[in-house]
Amino acid sequence: MTTNCNFCKISNREKPALIVCESENTISFLDKNPISVGHILIIPKANYVSIYDCPDKILQELISETKRVAELIKVKLKTDSVNILNASGKNAQQSTKHLHFHIVPRYKGDNLNLWFQDTEKSPVSLEGVFKKLTCSKSKSGKSPAKTKKIRRMMPIPMDEKNEKLLPPSVKRT
Numbered sequence: 001m002t003t004n005c006n007f008c009k010i011s012n013r014e015k016p017a018l019i020v021c022e023s024e025n026t027i028s029f030l031d032k033n034p035i036s037v038g039h040i041l042i043i044p045k046a047n048y049v050s051i052y053d054c055p056d057k058i059l060q061e062l063i064s065e066t067k068r069v070a071e072l073i074k075v076k077l078k079t080d081s082v083n084i085l086n087a088s089g090k091n092a093q094q095s096t097k098h099l100h101f102h103i104v105p106r107y108k109g110d111n112l113n114l115w116f117q118d119t120e121k122s123p124v125s126l127e128g129v130f131k132k133l134t135c136s137k138s139k140s141g142k143s144p145a146k147t148k149k150i151r152r153m154m155p156i157p158m159d160e161k162n163e164k165l166l167p168p169s170v171k172r173t
């Protein structure tokens with residue numbers, strides 16, 4: 001199959017890359033333009049554009065493999081610090097239309113800052129956003145066990161004195 005996508009070409013072995021790890025559905029290789037020593041890109045072998053069209057199963061494999069790569073970095077490059085970056089969508093500055101995560105090893109004194117710099121804080125109220133964003137039920141809607149788990153992940157009201165605010169299933173530890 002021919003494609004113009006460089007990442008597809010790498011996963012099809014039509015274009016050379018320094019591949020450091022591979023699993024059934026993912027491949028990890030050194031970034032051609034590294035911003036730190038050991039800067040790696042991990043991609044699904046199939047051409048999913050972003051997290052939005054990538055199946056959950058593949059995303060799970062991607063994050064597990066990301067951990068495997070981070071552990072490889074830890075052992076071989078002697079640093080226990082990485083940043084993991086993804087752009088999904090053009091407003092997020094996605095340039096290559098093939099899902100990928102950057103795994104960027106960080107070293108003491110490397111002077112990189114990949115966090116939010118010199119940006120204006122969004123003026124939107126947190127409560128308004130929270131009302132729109134709350135997950136109400138599990139994705140499948142089938143498994144009571146899963147639903148219970150998701151409920152427990154919901155934010156717990158912060159008022160320590162008013163225990164009535166807490167959902168009955170949530171116990172403080």
Ligand SMILES: [Zn+2]
Nearest residue numbers: 005008047098
């Ligand atoms: Zn591709």
